[in-house]
Amino acid sequence: MPYQAPRGTADILPDDINRWQHVEHVFGALAASYGYREIRTPIFEDRDLFIRTSGETSDIVTKEMYEFVDKGGRNLALRPEGTASVMRAVIEHGLCPQGVIQRLFYFVSFFRYNRPGRGRLRQAHQAGIELIGATGVQADAEVIEIAATAAKSLGVADLVTTINSIGRSEARAKYREVILSHVESWLRDQTTEAQDKARKNPLGLLDSKDEDAKKALVGVPSILEFLEDESKARFDKLQQLLTDAGVSYIVDPMVVRGLDYYTETVFEGVSPSLEGLSIFGGGRYDNLIKAIGGSATPSVGFGMGIERILLAMEANGLQVSAYKPDVFAIAATPDAETTVLRLAREFRGAGLKVTTDPDVRSLKSQLRQADRSGAEYALIVGSDELSKGTVQIRSLATSDQTEVQIEQALREVTSSKVGA
RNA sequence: GCGGAUGUAGCUCAGGGGUUAGAGCGCCUGACUGUGGCUCAGGAGGUCGUGGGUUCAAGACCCAUCAUCCGCCCCA
Known part of the structure; x- marks a missing residue:
């Protein structure tokens, strides 16, 4: 790498x-x-x-x-x-x-x-x-x-x-002295670095996870008393x-x-x-x-x-839903590519998330991509649909597929989305 | 900055001196002439973290280095 x-x-x-x-x-x-x-x-x-x-x-x-x-x-x-x-x-x-x-x-x-x-x-x-x-x-x-x-x-x-x-700082100053005198004997056995640190910031000791430090602090009065x-x-x-x-x-x-x-x-x-x-x-x-x-x-x-x-x-087990397109637009045959792109743009203009296969691979491959993308619908246009002026709308969850006039496609998808 | 563990395919990992480095998952293609998920078959994909060293031979052993994870320190 x-x-x-x-x-x-x-x-x-x-x-x-x-x-x-x-x-x-x-x-x-x-x-x-x-x-x-x-x-x-x-x-x-x-x-x-x-x-x-x-x-x-x-x-x-x-x-x-x-x-x-x-x-x-x-x-x-x-x-x-x-x-x-x-x-x-x-x-x-x-x-x-x-x-x-x-x-x-x-x-x-x-x-x-x-x-x-x-x-x-x-x-x-x-x-x-x-x-x-x-x-x-x-x-x-x-x-x-x-x-x-x-x-x-x-x-x-x-x-x-x-x-x-x-x-306030006055109360803290007083309390710092209290801590230092409380841990004095323990502090003597520590490294100079640790001593330095403790002297500069005695309050920091209270947070310590070190077991010995914790022991040394047992019985120290609470800052709230000061x-x-x-x-x-x-x-x-x-x-x-x-x-x-x-x-x-x-x-x-x-x-x-x-x-x-x-x-x-x-x-x-x-x-x-x-x-x-x-x-x-x-x-x-x-x-x-x-x-x-x-x-x-x-x-x-x-x-x-x-x-x-x-x-x-x-x-805590909280999940956040991942991005999924609404529609995967498929050109079943290469001659449908421009129509599919136009359709995709129209759907996007209506606020839907639409993806395509830029490589226009086989229908099978595009459907597989559609499935993996998590899209709700596949729109399919090939030469048959092209000559009839229609588009196939396939629900990827249920495999229900209907053929509608191309001008009806957007309305069909948005209404069933609302209905669902 | 200190201690410990770990780095092999996109991911999870096997291989612990001896031909051409493996599995599962994922990916691609096909079986299926225009229909995804399931099944089956085939395929692509690796400077074995990096650099040195030992050895006839190193993914493996040694040293260094980089990175990740777990503690410490510190904090968000």
Whole structure:
């Protein structure tokens, strides 16, 4: 094989495309029903933008970004997530001036140089929404509701939504110290790299799947105990709103998310069928816009991994119907070719999906192709029909075949389709 | 970045040093002079992932490399 798709990338083949379109359609329609509008941003940005948003010390920035210098000497990077670009666009185009609430959704490819595996790619796809300009907790609830509803209506029946609050930065700073002192003796036996990492981001330890780390964390108090009163009240109201909305959730104080920019509410969606992978993840990030040079604007949003949704859909047994033409138009003899092509065009003009055999092979072969294509009807014209001005309409499911005047063919097919 | 498994036909896989590399499915043609699916017969399709090495002889053994899958890390 001379060339293969680069490591960690995947082609989306015609047999799979219906599933992708289904996801995009369902997600887009849902977001639109809440008043969100789509935004599309470039696939690469100033490298610095992502450093500002994801955090200098985050894994994404330190080892997972696709970076390059263009011929003009600009330091650029393929986007490693969706939010930063959207926020940059919001600032650049003044989409969210003081007092305005802006609702946006997007579908993007994003790029991370990591080790590919099940549900983990180097180029992956994400659907997401951003609710910008709203401070109130109702916004958090709306966003979580959309995430959970999207996943459920896409067939993730076993979705588990977990929520947590990581409070304001003051509360987090206090809590970080608590964690570090709790695991101090364990940390001493770790590699310097692990120690470094733990010191830079103690909250990250909570997410760890390492058994020893988990053991060391036993008995660590919950971050919820360190929240300020306002944060606590906010988190209580969030739960109230979600319950009212009929969104089932569990509170998990261990959910912290990896990006530096989150404040207060964080959440994620997982499926038991996709162990260790989150389907969606998001939260509130009130400091993000300010951090990249905009005026302080509160925001909340999430990203949902499309590949992961598809895996979970599959695990939950959801099928999406494949493309099938309505009609396969056949020239039984070569002299009928132009008539068949004209007929096909007429049918297409009426909104039907019509395919032909460009090689005009034998009738038998064309019928075989028609059968395989999944078409509902075969239209057959040969020299006999040509001289009579007729066409054979054959149902491929029942083998019923009727001969009608060629001008009647379209009406015949559309009426029986409606009737069926 | 670390550990493990795997790369042979379009797909799923057999072959584990010895002529010309196989099966099932799929594809094409025919039996059926103008009628698909079922059956039968025939046919096309392979630089055995790639590059080195060992050997009289390598798809097989060794080394490297690339890729895929499963864990870890990280996350969507």
